[in-house]
Amino acid sequence: MGNPIAQKLAGIVGTSALLVLTTACGGVTELTKQQVARSETAVTQAQTTVGTSEAGAIELQQAKETLSQAQQAMQRKDDKTAQRLAGVAELDAQLAVAKSQSAASRKAADELLASIQTLKREADRSSVVNSEK
Amino acid sequence: MKRIKSLILSASIIAVLGACASTPKTIDELETARALVPQVEASPRAGIAAENVSQARQSLERANKLATSGGKLEDIRYESVVATRNAQIANEKILTAQAKEELAKGEQDRQAVVLEARNREADNARLQADTAKQKSASLEQELKDLKAKKTDRGIVLTLGDVLFDTGKATLKPGAYSTIDRLAATLKEAGGRKVQIEGHTDSVGSDELNQTLSQQRADSVAAALMQRGVTSDQIIATGKGEGFPVASNDNAAGRQQNRRVEMIFTDDSSRVASDAN
Numbered sequence: 001m002g003n004p005i006a007q008k009l010a011g012i013v014g015t016s017a018l019l020v021l022t023t024a025c026g027g028v029t030e031l032t033k034q035q036v037a038r039s040e041t042a043v044t045q046a047q048t049t050v051g052t053s054e055a056g057a058i059e060l061q062q063a064k065e066t067l068s069q070a071q072q073a074m075q076r077k078d079d080k081t082a083q084r085l086a087g088v089a090e091l092d093a094q095l096a097v098a099k100s101q102s103a104a105s106r107k108a109a110d111e112l113l114a115s116i117q118t119l120k121r122e123a124d125r126s127s128v129v130n131s132e133k
Numbered sequence: 134m135k136r137i138k139s140l141i142l143s144a145s146i147i148a149v150l151g152a153c154a155s156t157p158k159t160i161d162e163l164e165t166a167r168a169l170v171p172q173v174e175a176s177p178r179a180g181i182a183a184e185n186v187s188q189a190r191q192s193l194e195r196a197n198k199l200a201t202s203g204g205k206l207e208d209i210r211y212e213s214v215v216a217t218r219n220a221q222i223a224n225e226k227i228l229t230a231q232a233k234e235e236l237a238k239g240e241q242d243r244q245a246v247v248l249e250a251r252n253r254e255a256d257n258a259r260l261q262a263d264t265a266k267q268k269s270a271s272l273e274q275e276l277k278d279l280k281a282k283k284t285d286r287g288i289v290l291t292l293g294d295v296l297f298d299t300g301k302a303t304l305k306p307g308a309y310s311t312i313d314r315l316a317a318t319l320k321e322a323g324g325r326k327v328q329i330e331g332h333t334d335s336v337g338s339d340e341l342n343q344t345l346s347q348q349r350a351d352s353v354a355a356a357l358m359q360r361g362v363t364s365d366q367i368i369a370t371g372k373g374e375g376f377p378v379a380s381n382d383n384a385a386g387r388q389q390n391r392r393v394e395m396i397f398t399d400d401s402s403r404v405a406s407d408a409n
Contacts, residue, residue: 084211088214088215091214091215091218091219091222092218094218095221095222095225098221098222098225098226101225101229102225102229105228105232105233105236106228106232108232108236109233109235109236109239112235112236112240113239115243116242116246119243119246119247120246122250123249123250
């Protein structure tokens with residue numbers, strides 16, 4: 001990832017692949033295959049994180065659909081579309097995870113705040129009872 | 134990021150190659166990105182999701198550039214979606230950080246509340262202990278401790294004749310602890326009055342018994358005043374032999390009759406009127 005020459009080369013490969021694509025039916029680049037594979041992993045991970053919870057469920061569904069479109073594009077050797085869709089699917093999966101995590105944190109924070117309120121109320125009440133004794 | 138750059142490269146080359154597709158006036162995806170990206174950038178916690186925020190900005194810039202240079206609609210849409218997704222991810226990360234900050238602060242608050250409640254409980258316990266102490270120090274409690282009896286005339290405490298030498302009015306040292314306690318509680322209850330009555334058995338002349346009973350009552354009154362009880366709280370009377378509590382026919386009964394009674398009424402006014 002860190003090698004700029006490799007990146008540049010990849011860019012050129014990508015460009016030429018696209019150019020090829022526009023003229024003839026070329027193959028799918030290694031880069032695209034990697035991206036699709038990465039998206040598949042991301043979707044699987046998101047599935048685990050989101051689980052059955054509501055938060056992130058829509059985004060996860062979106063990620064699955066986009067990934068499936070990417071896979072279809074790859075099958076019909078539409079390299080550019082496959083790569084882009086796979087990239088978006090990965091982002092969808094990341095969003096699903098982020099949403100699920102933020103909902104869980106929010107829930108925990110709200111529950112804690114509520115428990116503090118209850119504690120405060122109980123403390124106040126017991127002090128009133130005691131002062132009336 | 135580099136990959137996206139290569140995509141731009143491809144896109145621009147394609148654009149240069151002459152695909153001069155006319156772009157519509159508004160592209161929904163681009164508008165969404167334009168609205169969302171500055172929002173997350175403006176968040177004070179944007180640094181938490183720096184990577185996503187920066188990706189969002191870069192993609193938006195590319196989308197804008199494509200839009201102004203008449204780029205392909207699908208390219209503009211793609212960059213816009215990438216910008217939007219990154220902004221959304223950044224937003225969720227920011228929200229997560231915010232919730233976690235609240236959690237950390239809440240945990241501190243919770244501990245503070247628990248500590249406060251515990252302190253207050255301890256205070257209350259101390260307060261209750263103090264109140265109980267005060268109660269036990271009250272006159273009623275003191276009299277109860279001294280086995281005083283509640284009667285129609287008030288609470289009556291009987292000092293037996295064992296506290297006096299036979300035929301004399303001098304208090305024996307054995308009476309001092311009782312007198313000390315009574316004096317202390319009477320001093321505290323400043324308004325309360327006590328009626329001290331001396332009684333004898335039937336042995337001896339009426340006159341002598343009257344005098345002895347008065348002297349014994351006076352002697353108790355003097356002991357109380359020595360200990361700081363004011364004279365206006367005390368009424369000392371000699372009752373002679375006329376008010377026996379037991380038979381004078383046997384020694385045990387006579388011993389019961391030789392006594393000093395201290396009568397405490399529920400309020401000061403009643404003792405005063407009783408005395409009249």
